[in-house]
Structure formats: C-alpha cells, structure tokens
Amino acid sequence: MSLHHPRAGLPDEAPPASVNASTARMSDKSVLAGSSALIVGVGGLGCPAALALAAEGVGRVGLADHDAVTLDNLARQILHRTEDIGRLKVDSGADSIFRLSSEVAVDKIPQRLTRENAARIIAPYDVIVDGSDNLAAKLALNDACAAAGKPWVMGGVLRFFGQILTILPGRSACLRCLVGEEGAGARGLDCGDAGVFGAVAGFVGMAQAADALRVLRGLPPAWSNRLMTADLWKNTVGSVRVAQDPDCPACALAGSGQTKIPARRGALV
Amino acid sequence: MAVTVRIPTPLQEFTQQQDAVEIAGADVKEVLANLDGRFAGIGQRLYDEEGKLRRFVNIYVNQEDIRFLQGEGTAVSDGDEVSIVPAIAGGL
Ligand SMILES: [Zn+2]
Numbered sequence: 001m002s003l004h005h006p007r008a009g010l011p012d013e014a015p016p017a018s019v020n021a022s023t024a025r026m027s028d029k030s031v032l033a034g035s036s037a038l039i040v041g042v043g044g045l046g047c048p049a050a051l052a053l054a055a056e057g058v059g060r061v062g063l064a065d066h067d068a069v070t071l072d073n074l075a076r077q078i079l080h081r082t083e084d085i086g087r088l089k090v091d092s093g094a095d096s097i098f099r100l101s102s103e104v105a106v107d108k109i110p111q112r113l114t115r116e117n118a119a120r121i122i123a124p125y126d127v128i129v130d131g132s133d134n135l136a137a138k139l140a141l142n143d144a145c146a147a148a149g150k151p152w153v154m155g156g157v158l159r160f161f162g163q164i165l166t167i168l169p170g171r172s173a174c175l176r177c178l179v180g181e182e183g184a185g186a187r188g189l190d191c192g193d194a195g196v197f198g199a200v201a202g203f204v205g206m207a208q209a210a211d212a213l214r215v216l217r218g219l220p221p222a223w224s225n226r227l228m229t230a231d232l233w234k235n236t237v238g239s240v241r242v243a244q245d246p247d248c249p250a251c252a253l254a255g256s257g258q259t260k261i262p263a264r265r266g267a268l269v
Numbered sequence: 270m271a272v273t274v275r276i277p278t279p280l281q282e283f284t285q286q287q288d289a290v291e292i293a294g295a296d297v298k299e300v301l302a303n304l305d306g307r308f309a310g311i312g313q314r315l316y317d318e319e320g321k322l323r324r325f326v327n328i329y330v331n332q333e334d335i336r337f338l339q340g341e342g343t344a345v346s347d348g349d350e351v352s353i354v355p356a357i358a359g360g361l
Pocket of ligand 1: 174177245248249250252
C-alpha cells in the first residue's frame with residue numbers, strides 16, 4: 001500500500017460524523033483496519049500514541065523498544081503498570097493494547113532502532129511515529145524513512161516543552177533540513193538532561209498520533225513544513241515554518257532506495 | 270533599535286525564566302551577541318567552540334528561518350521578532 005497516493009473515497013478534511021467514539025471508529029474502520037503504524041520507543045510519547053492509534057482502529061501496530069519498564073517510567077508511560085516493572089516495554093505495551101482492543105495486531109520488536117536495522121524495522125509499516133529519546137535515533141529514522149519513502153511523525157519533549165514535525169519524504173522538510181549533520185555539537189537537547197513533565201509527553205504523543213492518522217487517511221498532515229512548538233507550563237502552542245533545505249542529503253535521496261547519506265557539505269560541527 | 274527575542278523553554282534558565290526579552294542590534298549576529306552580553310552563558314548554547322551557530326539551533330526572524338534570509342547578517346528593525354528554536358530530541 002502506498003501512502004504517496006491519497007486513499008480514494010474519503011471526504012477531504014471531513015471530520016468523523018459524530019463525536020461519539022464508536023461511531024467515529026466505525027466510519028474510519030475500513031481505511032484504518034487495513035493500515036499499520038510503527039511506534040519507535042514505547043515511552044512517554046510512544047505509549048499515548050500507540051493507545052490513540054489502536055483505539056482509533058489501526059489494524060496493525062508495531063512496538064519497537066529494547067528497554068524494560070522501571071518505576072520512574074510510570075508517571076508518563078501510560079501503557080505500563082506497577083506490576084510491569086522489569087518486563088520488556090514491548091510485552092507490557094502489547095498487553096495493554098490487547099486489553100483495549102483484541103482486534104489490533106501488535107508486533108513486538110524488542111530492539112533499539114539503529115542506522116543498521118532501521119530500514120528492516122520500518123519496512124512493513126505505512127507510517128512511523130517517533131518516540132525515541134535521542135537525536136542519533138531520530139536521524140537514523142529520518143534517513144531510513146527518506147530512503148524508503150515512508151512518512152513519519154517526529155516528536156520531542158523536554159521539561160514542559162514539546163515539538164512535532166511530520167515528514168513526507170521528498171515532499172516536505174525533514175529532520176536533517178532542521179538540524180543538519182549529526183555530530184558532536186549537534187546532539188540536540190536530550191530529555192535525559194532535565195526530565196519531562198508527564199502532561200507534555202501525553203499531549204505531544206497524542207498529537208503525533210492524530211497527525212499519523214491524517215497520513216493514514218490520505219489527508220495532509222497538520223505539521224509538515226511547520227514545526228509545532230508547545231509549552232505546557234505556559235500552556236501555549238505555536239509553530240514555525242520549516243523549509244526544505246536545497247542541500248539536504250536525506251531529501252535528495254528520498255525514495256531513491258539508497259541508505260547512505262553523504263557527509264553534509266560544510267558540516268557545522 | 271530593539272527587537273523581541275523569543276527564548277525557548279530549554280534556554281530560559283539563562284534569562285531568569287523570561288520567554289521574551291528586548292535586545293538591541295542591527296542584525297541577527299549583533300542581537301545574539303548582545304543577548305549573550307546580558308545573559309551570560311546563553312551564547313555557549315547557541316554557538317560552538319569555533320564561534321559558529323550550532324546547526325540544531327534555528328533562528329527565525331518574524332517566523333522566517335534566517336538560513337533562507339541572509340543568515341546571521343539578516344538585518345532587523347524595531348519591533349521585529351527573533352525566535353530561537355532548538356530541535357529537542359527527548360522522547361523518554
Ligand atoms: Zn531534508
């Protein structure tokens with residue numbers, strides 16, 4: 001199934017006929033039941049995103065995470081419970097999704113996404129939701145999605161602050177357009193430095209799922225070529241325009257099937 | 270000549286938690302230098318050891334990325350808004 005072609009038969013931009021959840025699910029069922037989404041990182045962003053996608057009726061949800069549940073995860077990683085401490089997040093997450101809906105097929109991928117395995121992990125899915133916690137993983141995902149032509153929804157959270165950018169490879173600005181070449185100085189601001197407010201993770205993860213659902217329905221994403229910025233302390237949401245970098249190597253390779261990204265000219269760091 | 274500089278949450282520790290500050294300057298480079306002059310330490314987060322703007326720090330003048338304007342040489346005038354938007358990588 002190709003996501004480069006909007007699915008036929010869907011009213012453009014039309015919301016579900018009713019706010020009633022079961023009615024909304026019915027109206028989208030045929031489209032979403034045949035679709036699949038991969039969650040990279042079953043943590044603060046991935047848990048709410050997986051829940052929203054499964055609840056909405058996405059037929060197949062992949063969970064990729066190598067880690068086990070710890071006590072401090074529970075505040076924001078809402079698929080996991082106290083009794084899950086020590087279990088793999090993919091096992092705990094799959095159980096939670098199954099309790100929500102037995103109609104969703106869940107793939108458990110107990111691996112850390114790397115530059116080496118990214119292409120293989122993302123291959124079966126229509127859309128990828130990023131819940132990874134570091135820039136290296138996000139860039140690996142960016143480059144693999146560019147090469148495979150897979151749309152993906154990047155998310156980042158730090159303290160009270162969150163960001164979303166949805167990338168349609170070759171057609172909208174990618175993460176590399178935004179941050180450039182990976183390097184010592186381009187580490188980004190990892191959440192490990194400062195912690196994360198649980199509500200911002202829930203907010204961003206859910207909004208990522210909403211944009212992934214737009215992609216699966218063949219609608220234009222809300223956050224392509226536009227970086228959403230949220231501040232849940234002040235409780236404000238804004239955005240800035242992100243343009244495709246004409247020199248971006250990932251965009252240049254989008255859809256070409258190549259996975260090697262050449263060094264950026266005049267790399268910054 | 271003063272512009273409003275929007276400070277992202279991760280850098281507000283340098284600005285006494287202010288999310289916007291008024292800074293003088295004729296272009297982006299001067300504004301950021303004056304910003305660092307007033308709030309010591311913030312420049313280190315924006316620039317690398319060689320004095321180049323860190324690639325993951327994006328600077329916008331009135332919502333337009335300076336990479337698509339004249340870079341740090343982009344002129345600013347009274348009332349303009351300069352936004353600092355770092356990419357954040359957390360997801361944990
Ligand atoms: Zn790009």
